[in-house]
Amino acid sequence: MKILEPLKLNGVTLPNRIAVPAMVTRLSGEDGFVNQPIIDRYVRYAQGHVGLIVVEATAVHSNKSGPLLRLSDDEFIPGHRDLVDQVHSTSDSKVVPQIIHFLKVARSGWRQTIDSLSEADIERIIEEFGQAAARARTAGYDGVELHSAHAYTLSSFLSRRNPRRDDFDGRTLEGRLAMFGRVMASVRRHVGKDWTVGVRFLAEEAIKEGYTVEDAKLIALRMAQLGVDYISLSVGGKFEDAVHREGQPLYPYTGYSGDRCMPGDWYPPLPHVHLAAGVKQYINSKGFTVPVISAGKISDPVDAERLLQTGQADMIGMARQLLADPDWVKKVEQKRGDQIVRCIYCNVCKQLDENFKEVTCFLWPKGLVQAPADATDGAAPQWPEGGAKLVATVDKGQVKLSWAKAVAGAAPIAGYNVYRAEDDGAAHVTEAVKSTKHSDKVVLGGLRYTYYVRGHDAAGRATPPSDAVRIDLPVPIAEPVVSSSSEVRHVPH
Ligand SMILES: Cc1cc2nc3c(=O)[nH]c(=O)nc-3n(C[C@H](O)[C@H](O)[C@H](O)COP(=O)(O)O)c2cc1C
Known part of the structure; x- marks a missing residue:
């Protein structure tokens, strides 16, 4: 199976093609230190043999926020080292943190935008990314992922709605790409060439006047030219259409673009795969083979395998599905695919994240903070005598x-x-x-x-x-609604 084929990313070899994309857990305190529940969450993915484990968004700076991990100071390194050691001693899964910079948001609904950043602010952010990546390397991570997706700083530079009019001018693609180019150069300066640097960005902004996959192809090509080691694609999750709740800071997954980012149960399966396929085919046609990760309501091993076999993706990202059942890969390896606990995309995890509560899964038995343990033996449940009587x-x-x-x-x-x-x-x-x-x-x-x-x-x-x-089901018979001609209105527009 292609799912189970190893994949080389710069200096490391992933044991298979399945990734768990970053998912904020809200298990850390506001102090930003790694704690045991955080470690347990990522060890759980390693037990399930997930090829690439991306640790939740981890701040490069010390701006206040709700519970969020940090790599903004050397004091955070020992906790991350502990996490990495425990993951590595569990299996050959590889682990990278997603590093993020975000701007200020207020409970009033106000938010800082990138046009307020001075040249000095920008230089500081570029340096903060480099230093956080260096700390990740010191902690023993297998690489780092630069969070350039959703509502956050790097994504706002890439956006078609970027309001800057200087070297980072939002009116040209090169202007929008300039910040990422500077950040990537800074990161490479700090970590060297021989260590995995991946990126996550949007295949489509999914907001009014936002960019579409046509820009995403060119953005991906630039990232490949700059030497990223993998490209992980997401969709939407923007502030521009977020719905403000009285007294709460804006949460960028409350509007239409939020629905697109974490498509709920009313969306069809695989709603984004054509975007990743388009991006992959484009960069491949330009001679770049940087692996592309496709994500969004992928949960069936048959679908995952088909996407890889047909060249629509190089890796499959599953966030909510692997939260629901971190043993997905192991069960596929052991031909126990029918024992996968399937995500139902009810988005209880998303609501917990929004309310700064510990992110767990609705399908886990009540009260558990981590997914229940796998079991390869022991009796399966049965129907009572007389059957299920459905x-x-x-x-x-x-x-x-x-x-x-x-x-x-x-x-x-x-x-x-x-x-x-x-x-x-x-x-x-x-x-x-x-x-x-x-x-x-x-x-x-x-x-x-x-x-x-x-x-x-x-x-x-x-x-x-x-x-x-x-x-x-019978077709219901309804009386046709007939309106008299005097009621017909033509509305000019
Ligand atoms: C609770 C929760 C937290 C998330 N946190 C992050 C994050 O920190 N960084 C990120 O890039 N995406 C984040 N996402 C988005 C997921 O990585 C993923 O792109 C999205 O859920 C769609 O994939 P899925 O259908 O496999 O869940 C989060 C999603 C959820 C549900």
Whole structure:
């Protein structure tokens, strides 16, 4: 399988093509030091044999913020060294921190923008990136990732909405790229050429007048020319369309661009893969082979493998899926793919992040701060005698399902996956629930739906599929709405 093929990035070899992109955990204090829960979170990914572990956004400077890791001073190095040592002593997973600079935000909704930065401020930021990268190398990390995505400083320079009118002029692509070029040069000066420096930036800003994939291709090409060792793509997550909540600092994932960044359950799977594919194909056509990481609602091993096999990506990034089940890679390696606990993209993790609460997964058993341990043996749960007795009824546009409680095997029942197929299509997990009921509210008359459920424990050991139920929904007959000609209005525009 291509997923499991190693990949060389500068001086290090990743054991496979799966990455966990940076995900703020809110497990650190506001002091910014690495603590044991933070280490446990990243060791957990190493236990699951994730090829590249990107540690959450870590500040290069000391601006106040909520709970956030820091590499803004040498005093933070020992904690990071501890994290790296524990990850490395767990498996051959590789680990890099994502380093970030952000500007001030206030509870009033005010935020500082890059046009307020003086030349001295800019020189300081460039130096701060270099120094933070050097500290990451001293701590023993396998590389560093420069956070140039979403609402933060480097991304604001790359943006088509960059308001500067000097050497960093937002009206030209070269002007927008100038800051990244300076930062990259500073980082290389501090860490040398023989150490992995990756970048994360936006394949599409997803805001009004923001840049699209056409600019992203050129931005990626410049990054390749500058010698980045990998390119990780994200989408959206901007301040420009964020919705301000009274008394709270702006959170850049509350508007449409936020939806695009962390697409929820109402989005189709793989909504961004064409963007990464476009960027990869473009830089490859110019002779650069810098690996491109594609992310966004990828969770099925079959999809991940296809994207790699068809040259649409060099690596697959899975954030929420690997939070839900950090053993994804191990389960694929051991051909236990059917035991993967599938992310349902409910975005409870996102809400926790927004409210500065410890980021956990809704699918983990209540009260856990880390994903439950994997289990390769022990009895799977079973259906009780007489089966799951799955029943489906149609009521006011909903299909209401209920079934019997599964009987625990080696561990208690953690929840149930509801599978749904439309007409003669393949069945997919449509919802994960903790109780024995589910209402499917997105069904259309005229289609035929088939449902079955599986109960599972926290390690993913599951019952066999229940008996399936099939429902043919009638097309509702509505009276056509007829308006009299006098009511017709033509609105000029
Ligand atoms: C709780 C949470 C925190 C995140 N923190 C970061 C971050 O620190 N840096 C970053 O680049 N992206 C961050 N992201 C975005 C993810 O890395 C990823 O791009 C996004 O969730 C889409 O991928 P997915 O569908 O595999 O989850 C975060 C996402 C979530 C849900």
